[in-house]
Amino acid sequence: MMRIKLIIVMLLAISSTTFAADPAWVTHRQLQAVHSDGSSSFDDTGPTRVVLEGIILNSPEQWFDPTADDTMAAWFMGGQWEVYVQGEGEDHAGTSLWVGQNYGNGPGYENYTNQEWRAEISRLNRDPNTGYIFNPGDRVRVTGRYLFYKGKLNVNENHEIGTNFDFTVELAEPAVGVPQPEAVELSELKDANNNEIFDPARLSGCEYYQSRLIRINDVNIVDPENWGVEQTITIRGANGLTLPVRLGLGSGIGRFSCPAGQIDVIGILDQNAPGYPPNIDNTKGYRILVLNYDGNGLVLTDLGCKRGNLAGDINTDFKVDFKDFAELAANWLEYRDGLYGCD
Ligand SMILES: [Ca+2]
Ligand SMILES: [Ca+2]
Ligand SMILES: [Ca+2]
Structure with a gap:
């Protein structure tokens, strides 16, 4: 399987302007190709959908607030979810994957209800084959449509809430590790x-x-x-x-x-x-x-691991006391859309 995929990627590298297959295997570098003014050259002739692999770099909830909020207000996006995926080896590029809740607060599109939004990001946070929750450092395979926005080509659902515009994220290999910066x-x-x-x-x-x-x-x-x-x-x-x-x-x-x-x-x-x-x-x-x-x-940076090994030490000052309780109390009964209560 891996060998077939490699051959396909190599063929695409030779003929990068025609994509007979849909979805077509691409490298991040192919997908992110630009004209001299920085606009996308891939989307001149690209296929409707692409497949690419790479390593997850971030937890989406540390970048955008995923909390469902279907408030109707001009340009208000409500919950958002964005994951950066980095190419490996010779594929020196990367691609972000983005979804938002309230596409319809801009012209011409529809919004997800809060319930639909939670289901959407619950799906994207998990490997569809095993239910595994993705983390930075996982190698994933992404299949979906794309749009160019503010200097980069994002995999997204073209602002459409219909399931035929979904993109998928599948686990290729868990915990291969976040790339060395x-x-x-x-x-x-x-x-x-x-x-x-x-x-x-x-x-x-x-x-x-x-x-x-x-x-x-x-x-x-x-x-x-x-x-x-x-x-x-x-x-x-x-x-x-x-x-x-x-x-x-x-x-x-x-x-x-x-x-x-x-x-x-x-x-x-x-x-x-x-x-x-x-x-x-x-x-x-x-x-x-x-x-x-x-x-x-x-x-x-967030080095990702802390000394101390005290579960209640929320503020990581190596002592469990009222400062930890204050942070706990401030977050009491909050929950994270897309990760909690998704079953
Ligand atoms: Ca760019
Ligand atoms: Ca969708
Ligand atoms: Ca503490």
């Missing part, structure tokens, strides 16, 4: 004038690392006053080059203060091109996503 210099991402480096061949600059896990060493946060959940801070290297860091919803970002002094940053290099159709500049808008922080003081 690639060490990147700010000078690989920004030119001497601090402008974003854009290479339409996607072999260098920001595009090369888009939707992949990277590490930038020896930077300072220049605006710690902006630290907080869903806020954007700025890192600056010794050469004066800067890059925005978008902080996610991870509880550690609210619990710990902004790291001070010279630090390293580990996160997903993302593109969120500025502007609105038809005036989007798809060669700009790069940033690092850091979705959680564990308070270690030296690396802005």
Whole structure:
């Protein structure tokens, strides 16, 4: 099976402009190909649906709030779910998978009810064959449609709530591990004038690392006053080059203060091109996503494992006391849509 798949992928690599099969096996690099202005070239001639594999980089609920909310309000999306999947080996690219609840709060589409939304993300959080709940570090196979949005081609359901627009995420291999973040210099991402480096061949600059896990060493946060959940801070290297860091919803970002002094940053290099159709500049808008922080003081990231081994030590200060109880009480009876009560 793996050999057949490899042959198909190699054939696609040779003839990347025609896709006879639907869905067609593609690499992340093929899927993310762009024109010189940064717009998608894949969707000029691409198939209706694609199949691709890679490693999950993030927990979706640390990036967008999945909580069902079908409030009718212009452009209000309600619950959202987005997972970044990184290609492996020669496939130096990555792709995000996105769904939202209230497509109909924009023109021309319909909304999921709260119940339908919970069912949708409960489905996407699980391997359909085993019920296994996905985690960062799992290798998955994704089959679905796609749309280009703000600089990257996302696998999504084209804003349609009908089941024939579903995309699927299947487990290829559990717990292969989150990829080692690639060490990147700010000078690989920004030119001497601090402008974003854009290479339409996607072999260098920001595009090369888009939707992949990277590490930038020896930077300072220049605006710690902006630290907080869903806020954007700025890192600056010794050469004066800067890059925005978008902080996610991870509880550690609210619990710990902004790291001070010279630090390293580990996160997903993302593109969120500025502007609105038809005036989007798809060669700009790069940033690092850091979705959680564990308070270690030296690396802005969630190292994923904590010392102490005290189950009640919610704030991880190695003592179980009223500070833990306060966090517990503040969250009392909350539950996470898409993960709890899905059976
Ligand atoms: Ca791009
Ligand atoms: Ca759907
Ligand atoms: Ca504690």
